[in-house]
Amino acid sequence: MSDLELSAPRAEPVSLPENLTSVQPGGGVCYSLELAWGRWRRCWLRNFRKGYVRRMAESRRGSTDGAPHEILDPRDLKFCRNRVEADWDAADDPFRWREKIPFARWGLAELQIMGWPLLAATVAAGLLPWPYWPIALLPGVLFLFVVSFFRDPSRLIPQQPGQLVSPADGKISEITELEHDEFIGGPAVRIGVFLSIFNVHINRIPSRSRVIELRYKPGLFINALNPESAIKNEALWIGLEEEAPPHRKIIVRQIAGLYARRIVCALRIGEVVERGHQLGMIKLGSRTELIVPAADDLRIDVKLGQRVQAGSTVFAHYESATEPPCPHGDADRARCESDDESRLEGATT
Numbered sequence: 001m002s003d004l005e006l007s008a009p010r011a012e013p014v015s016l017p018e019n020l021t022s023v024q025p026g027g028g029v030c031y032s033l034e035l036a037w038g039r040w041r042r043c044w045l046r047n048f049r050k051g052y053v054r055r056m057a058e059s060r061r062g063s064t065d066g067a068p069h070e071i072l073d074p075r076d077l078k079f080c081r082n083r084v085e086a087d088w089d090a091a092d093d094p095f096r097w098r099e100k101i102p103f104a105r106w107g108l109a110e111l112q113i114m115g116w117p118l119l120a121a122t123v124a125a126g127l128l129p130w131p132y133w134p135i136a137l138l139p140g141v142l143f144l145f146v147v148s149f150f151r152d153p154s155r156l157i158p159q160q161p162g163q164l165v166s167p168a169d170g171k172i173s174e175i176t177e178l179e180h181d182e183f184i185g186g187p188a189v190r191i192g193v194f195l196s197i198f199n200v201h202i203n204r205i206p207s208r209s210r211v212i213e214l215r216y217k218p219g220l221f222i223n224a225l226n227p228e229s230a231i232k233n234e235a236l237w238i239g240l241e242e243e244a245p246p247h248r249k250i251i252v253r254q255i256a257g258l259y260a261r262r263i264v265c266a267l268r269i270g271e272v273v274e275r276g277h278q279l280g281m282i283k284l285g286s287r288t289e290l291i292v293p294a295a296d297d298l299r300i301d302v303k304l305g306q307r308v309q310a311g312s313t314v315f316a317h318y319e320s321a322t323e324p325p326c327p328h329g330d331a332d333r334a335r336c337e338s339d340d341e342s343r344l345e346g347a348t349t
Contacts, residue, residue: 010210010241010247011210011212011241011247011249012212013210013211013212013213013269013270014212014213014239014269015269016082016083016214016269017214017215017216019216019218020082020083020214020216021068021083022068022079022080022082022083023078023079023080023081023082023106023264023265023266023280024079024106024262024263024264025216025218025236025263026218026234026256026262026263027262028262030109030110030113031079031109031262033109033113034078034079034109035079038069038075038076039069041075042069042070042072042076045072045073046072052073053072053073056072056073056088056092057072059088059089059092060086060087060088061086061087061088061089062084062085062086062087063084063085063086064084064085064086065084065085066080066083066084067080067083067084067086068080068083071084071086073088073094073095074087074088074093074094074095074096075095078105078106081266081268082214082265082266082267082268082269085268101152102151102152102153103147103150103151103152104150104151104152104201104202104281106264106266106280106281106283107149107150107281107283108150110146110150110283111146111147111150114146115143115146115147118139118140118142118143118146119139119143121136121139122136122139122140122143123136124136125139126140145197148198149197149198149201149283149284150201151200152200152202152278153200155204155276155309155310155311155312156312157274157275157276157311157312158275158312158314159275160317161244161321162317162318162319162320162321163207163275163314163316163317163321164206164207164250164290164292164314164315164316164317165204165206165207165275165276165310165311165312165313165314165315166193166204166206166290166302166308166309166310166311166312166313166314166315167193167203167204167205167206167252167279167288167290167310168193168195168199168201168203168204168288168308168310169193169195169199169200169201169202169308169309169310170193170194170195170196170199170288170307170308171193171194171196171305171306171307171308172191172192172193172302172303172304172305172306172307172308173192173193173194173287173304174190174191174192174289174304175189175190175191175192175300175302175303175304176189176190176192177189177294178190178291178294181251181291183213183239183249183251184248184249184250184251184291184292184293185249186293186294187293187294188291188292188293188294189291189292189293189294189298189300189316190289190290190291191289191290191291191292191300191302191315191316192230192287192288192289193287193288193289193290193308194287195257195282195286195287195288197284200309200310201281201282201283201284201286202278202280202281202310203252203254203265203278203279203280203281203282203288203310204276204277204278204279204310204311205240205252205273205274205275205276205277205279206240206250206252206275206290206292206315207240207242207244207250207275208242208243208244208272208273208274208275209240209241209242209243209250209272209273210240210241210243210270210271210272210273211238211239211240211267211268211269211270211271211272211273212239212240212241212249212269213237213238213239213269214236214237214238214239214265214267214269215236215237215239216235216236216237216263217234217235217236217237218234219232219233219234219235219256220232220233220234221233221234221256221257222257230253230255230287230289233255233256233257233287234255234256234263235253235254235255235256235263236253236254236263236265236280237251237252237253238251238252238253238254238265238267238279239251240252243272244321248292248293248318249293250290250291250292250293251289251290251291251292252279252288252289252290252291253288253289253291254280254282254286254288255282255286255287255288255289256282256286257282257284257286257287262282262283262284263280263282263283263286264280264281264282264283265279265280266278266279266280267279267280275311276311276312290315292315292316295318297318297319297320298316298317298318299316299317299318299319300315300316301314301315301316301317302314302315302316
């Protein structure tokens with residue numbers, strides 16, 4: 001690796017824009033209900049769980065400045081994580097177990113609000129005598145759809161240097177060469193993924209990177225198959241810089257669709273996120289794009305119409321990429337390999 005690559009200047013993080021008021025800037029009915037529940041829960045905790053609130057405050061690290069409400073425990077970070085530095089270590093987080101549930105944490109409210117009534121309607125209709133019990137098929141199918149939509153399956157994340165994994169599940173709908181991208185600073189390649197209502201809708205980080213900038217653009221909700229959707233629809237733009245030299249800049253765009261009107265992005269400006277890390281989701285069908293720098297050694301590993309999986313399908317790779325230098329020194333390479341295994345284990349969720 002050349003001295004130029006090792007000394008490549010790093011990008012400066014850009015402040016969060018004013019219109020990004022939460023991790024789900026588009027709001028929504030379920031979002032409003034969750035906020036109302038949060039206000040009631042915090043009132044209950046302050047009055048009846050004072051010892052718990054004190055312990056959470058003592059174990060919290062980072063500032064809560066910028067939060068739209070009190071941060072009493074990790075649940076209060078769900079919709080404002082991007083606006084604060086506050087966090088808890090895994091050992092101090094009483095809700096960390098929820099990460100083992102095979103459903104997206106950002107969709108648990110929708111599962112409760114829509115799932116239980118549909119399940120109750122299915123059971124009630126199923127108890128009717130013939131010929132009425134087949135009515136249960138409709139709410140039953142809808143219940144299975146809701147459960148399926150918010151599923152969060154495990155993924156094995158590739159770890160070879162220079163690889164860029166898919167940011168979304170779905171079908172490759174576009175591979176386009178761009179003459180110039182302002183953020184990347186030169187020619188680029190855009191790869192688009194269409195997510196149907198039957199795909200997993202959790203988005204993931206393509207490569208170990210630092211979050212440089214987030215931009216939110218309100219807009220329309222045109223069908224994601226329509227090329228105009230990439231320009232006119234509501235979208236959240238994520239600017240990343242790879243941690244490994246030469247610190248390439250890459251972009252992920254979450255674009256709403258005809259039914260998908262709730263974009264979730266829980267990233268913080270300046271944080272370093274691992275390849276395969278869950279960055280958020282788009283609820284109920286959408287489009288996700290990955291924009292990467294064009295280069296002589298860039299090889300695109302997918303083709304139009306191919307079905308891909310977020311975090312596990314390799315989108316593209318740079319052939320000149322080499323193993324990054326060990327932060328502990330060459331004499332302690334075994335420790336680096338142990339750190340890599342730990343990152344892989346953490347990303348395989």
